[in-house]
Amino acid sequence: xxxxxxxxxxxxxxxxxxxxxxxxxxxxxxxxxxxxxxxxxxxxxxxxxxxxxxxxxxxxxxxxxxxxxxxxxxxxxxxxxxxxxxxxxxxxxxxxxxxxxxxxxxxxxxxxxxxxxxxxxxxxxxxxxxxxxxxxxxxxxxxxxxxxxxxxxxxxxxxxxxxxxxxxxxxxxxxxxxxxxxxxxxxxxxxxxxxxxxxxxxxxxxxxxxxxxxxxxxxxxxxxxxxxxxxxxxxxxxxxxxxxxxxxxxxxxxxxxxx
Numbered sequence: 001x002x003x004x005x006x007x008x009x010x011x012x013x014x015x016x017x018x019x020x021x022x023x024x025x026x027x028x029x030x031x032x033x034x035x036x037x038x039x040x041x042x043x044x045x046x047x048x049x050x051x052x053x054x055x056x057x058x059x060x061x062x063x064x065x066x067x068x069x070x071x072x073x074x075x076x077x078x079x080x081x082x083x084x085x086x087x088x089x090x091x092x093x094x095x096x097x098x099x100x101x102x103x104x105x106x107x108x109x110x111x112x113x114x115x116x117x118x119x120x121x122x123x124x125x126x127x128x129x130x131x132x133x134x135x136x137x138x139x140x141x142x143x144x145x146x147x148x149x150x151x152x153x154x155x156x157x158x159x160x161x162x163x164x165x166x167x168x169x170x171x172x173x174x175x176x177x178x179x180x181x182x183x184x185x186x187x188x189x190x191x192x193x194x195x196x197x198x199x200x201x202x203x204x205x206x207x208x209x210x211x212x213x214x215x216x217x218x219x220x221x222x223x224x225x226x227x228x229x230x231x232x233x234x235x236x237x238x239x240x241x242x243x244x245x246x247x248x249x250x251x252x253x254x255x256x257x258x259x
Contacts, residue, residue, distance in 0.1 A: 001117055002112075002118075002119040002120060003120070003143075004116070004122045004141045005124070006144050007019050007144075007147065008138070008146065008161065009128060010128060010130055010134075011153070014128075014157075015184035015185055015219075017044045018048075020125035021048040021125075021223075022238070022239075023123060024080065025081070025228030026243045026246035027120075030247070030250060032250075033119045034121055035074065035119045035122045036049060036077075036080075036085070036122075036123050036125070037060065037085045037124040037125065038084065038085060038086055038125050039091065039125070039126050040133070041089050041090075041127065043086065043087045045084075046084060046086040048222070048223045048226065049077040049082065050077055050080065051084055051226075053086060053089075056088055058072055059085075059088055059090055063085065064108060064111070064133075065098070066101070066107070071114065071115065079227055080231065095131060095133060098136075104132065105132070105136055106136070107136055108124075108136035109139050112140055142177075146158065146161060147213075148182065149185045150184075150194075150196040151196060152196065165177075180249075181204055181207055183200065184213040209245060209248055211244045211245040213242065216237045216238035216241075218233045218237075218238050219236075219238040
């Protein structure tokens with residue numbers, strides 16, 4: 001059975017989709033069987049692994065609404081060497097459509113159960129807000145990976161997310177936990193960034209990944225080419241950082257983490 005991780009933060013612009021795409025690709029590079037699930041209507045994770053969101057016939061929208069089987073919507077990304085359940089702007093309609101369905105918060109979880117035994121990890125990229133799509137992602141997940149930009153307002157947004165996770169734990173998904181906090185877009189020359197990083201370590205200890213994702217121009221360039229960093233520039237600092245994160249996660253899970 002796959003370990004299901006939702007990459008989430010209610011604050012936008014923290015590197016959420018970038019993390020979902022590049023962590024998925026880095027885990028695939030380590031010979032892990034990966035499914036990347038895109039349930040963000042922007043479809044950026046879909047495009048980030050080389051799948052054209054504008055030509056899709058079956059997406060996570062149809063899966064959530066019960067209009068197609070998940071097996072028929074999953075695609076192969078040769079660019080990232082992983083499978084993807086893609087998304088596009090059709091998902092905006094799913095938000096409304098889900099409200100009238102039974103088990104509306106469990107639609108994604110029920111779908112993923114059908115394919116879980118085919119993968120080692122399933123990573124879910126969700127919108128930067130708490131809506132029915134994000135709720136589906138949290139109910140389906142074993143853990144939440146939280147990307148945090150090392151700035152003052154990051155801590156404020158984290159408090160809201162922790163409250164949300166606790167609400168989910170006390171209701172539809174008791175197994176949900178914070179898998180780890182990931183410091184992103186970090187500039188070690190910035191004193192504020194270093195101070196926020198130190199505060200995170202003080203308050204959350206081992207829940208903070210040792211890996212830190214640096215500010216790196218290659219990280220911003222790769223999505224426009226439809227490639228994860230490993231395929232765009234394997235020797236960039238960003239690619240190296242996400243490879244380190246993949247290995248840190250594999251070590252935490254008791255896996256070898258080396259090809």
